[in-house]
Amino acid sequence: MSDAEDQRRHVVVVGGGFAGVGATRRLAGRDDVRVTLIDRNNYHQFQPLLYQVATSQLASSDIAYSLRKLFAEDENVAVKLAEVETIDAAARSVTTTDGDVIAGDAIIVAAGSQPNFFRTPGAAEHAFPLYSLDDALALRSRILGVFEAADRDASLIDQGALAFVVVGGGPTGVELAGALADLVAETMAEEYHDLAVSSVQIHLVDLGPTLLGPFSEDAHEYVAKILGRKGVRMHLGVAVTEVGAGHVTLADGTAIRTRCVVWGGGIKAPPVAGALPDAQGRGGRLAVSSDLSVAGAPGIYAAGDIANIPAPDGSALPQLGSVALQSGVHAANTVMADLTGEPRSPFHYHDKGIMAMIGRGAAIAEVGPHRHELHGAIAFSAWLGVHAQLMTGVRNRIDAFVSWGSDYFSKRRGPQILDHTDAAEIDWDEDPAPPLAAAGHPQP
Ligand SMILES: Cc1cc2nc3c(=O)[nH]c(=O)nc-3n(C[C@H](O)[C@H](O)[C@H](O)COP(=O)(O)OP(=O)(O)OC[C@H]3O[C@@H](n4cnc5c(N)ncnc54)[C@H](O)[C@@H]3O)c2cc1C
Structure with a gap:
């Protein structure tokens, strides 16, 4: 049957994360609607476990699932591997980077987030973000790469080979710093016999005065105590001012030689949100009504990280997996209400x-x-x-x-597999001796 002959309503879902999969699952199996789910990857990635891949505790196949497999039994769902470049709200269509135009009766935008480097000089070039499976694999290779390099040539330790800097004291930074400390203490100490593993330094930097800001004061103390016990050095209330190929500088003058900076310092809306500029709000995210329809764009809906979803107190719901999953399901409910002429209902986050x-x-x-x-x-x-x-x-x-x-x-x-060799390769002659101790803080 050609698209023209198909009488079913067509819903286009952009993004196969929690929100996109939640929406698609809600619509799967219906006989009055067909769904095209578009993602630039052919898999769904379980972001809460990215840091486990980065620290070699899990393999990539443990946290990524084929989108086609997820919907293999749903005849009304077509999965397309493509990157959406733009959205035409008036035409209710999306255009992919290959130039394909896919039009629908409704579009659910669920394209997630991207890292926000807050214009910190050098961060986009030299830091390792942790937002996708590719990021996690690249970071894992860099972590293993610096250990291998220092094992071959101990003098590289003075160039920061064994210093790790994690930027951001939210859950991503805290979880990564803790897992990295475990990796060093439990695995590297046992496997790198010729290396002074005790030289490893893990620095955790955050602009705020505490780690895990939204948690209670007791929690702040607990996390600082646990990380302190694991040997993590905390730099709180201080901004990162620059990331170089071989160093990081902080606003208090501290300079740290390192070849591995992990960026967990914040997120913002992905580029595709820019296709609906009138709806963009805080963080570049799309403003949605309580039913998850995009303001001023009939037939367009947004769910998950990309949306500023109103919370009961007037703020926006946080960028969390459970918010994304539940809102994706609800966006699909709103779409069906609109397509069948039923009244819409507001989204309530559990x-x-x-x-x-x-x-x-x-x-x-x-x-x-x-x-x-x-x-x-x-x-x-x-x-x-x-x-x-x-x-x-x-x-x-x-x-x-x-x-x-x-x-x-x-x-x-887990297994320590060095597979992204490009990320593991380091040009030790680039930025070999950055200006240290600018404010009297000698570092490795
Ligand atoms: C390291 C890390 C740890 C986290 N830990 C937790 C946790 O413990 N608990 C929790 O609740 N939340 C956690 N979160 C947050 C949670 O993962 C997100 O809130 C959630 O993934 C958002 O779901 P989403 O569907 O909106 O976006 P995503 O899961 O990011 O999915 C977006 C999808 O859209 C695709 N996409 C993007 N742009 C395009 C495009 N232009 N064209 C085609 N496809 C596109 C992407 O490939 C991706 O598959 C964590 C996040 C990170 C980064």
Whole structure:
């Protein structure tokens, strides 16, 4: 049947993350609608576990699932591997970078976020973001690459080979710093016999006065204590002013020689949001009504990270997997209401709480409407439960995830595979001796 003969309404979904998959699943199996799900990757990636891939605790296949496989049994869903360049709100169509135009009766924009370097000089060129599977694999190769280089030539330690700088004290930065410290203590110390692994330094930098800002004061103390115990050096209340090929400088004058800067310093809307400039608000994200329709663009809806979704107190809901999944499902409900002439309903977010893992054996969770605080194994159980639920929003089988989770908390160690050799390659002659101790802070 040609598209023209097909009487079913056509919904185009841009992005196969939590929001896009949630929306598509909601529409899958219907006989009055067909869906084209477009993603620039042929897989859905489970971002909460990217740092586990970056620190060699999980393989990429553990956190990425084929989008085609997810919808293989849904005859009304077509998955297309393409990058959407622009959206024409009036024509209700999207154009891909290959020039293909795909028009629909409705478009759900669910293209996520991208890292925000806040115009920090050198950050976009030299720092490693952690937002996609590609990012995680590149970072893993760089981490392994500096260990291999220092193992061959110990003098590179003076050039920052074993100094790691994590920028951003939110969940991404905290989880990565904790996992990196575990990797060093448990795996590298055992496997690099000729290397002074005790020379490793892990720095965690944040502009704010505490780590995990949105959590309670007790949580701030807990996370600082756990990371301190793991040997992570914290630089709080200070901005990163520059990232070079071989160093990082901070606003207080500290200069750190390093070949591995991880950027967890913030996110903003991806470029495709710019196609709807009239709807762009804070962070470049799309303003949506409570039913997730994009203001001033009939037939266009947005869900997940890319949308500023109104919260009951007038603020916007946070960029979280559970917000994305639930809002994706709701956007699909609104689309169907519009296509069938039913009344729309507002989106209500069922808040599961906020949580973070701080390396093996430590986690923090604030659950329920009163943000009841949990630490340690019980917080990890809450983390596992919420993330297992997120995963079931995407695929049916999650037993491997749950068994991984239990193993991870107590004992698991992953393979250290150096596969992105370009990221592991370092030009040690570039920026070999940056100006250090500018304000009396000698560093490695
Ligand atoms: C490191 C990290 C850790 C996190 N940890 C947690 C956590 O523990 N718990 C939690 O709840 N949340 C966590 N989050 C946040 C959570 O992952 C996001 O809120 C969620 O993934 C947003 O879902 P989304 O569908 O809106 O976007 P995404 O999951 O980012 O999906 C967007 C999709 O759109 C595709 N895309 C983008 N642009 C285009 C284009 N132009 N054309 C075609 N396709 C495109 C992308 O390839 C991607 O598949 C974490 C995020 C990160 C980065």
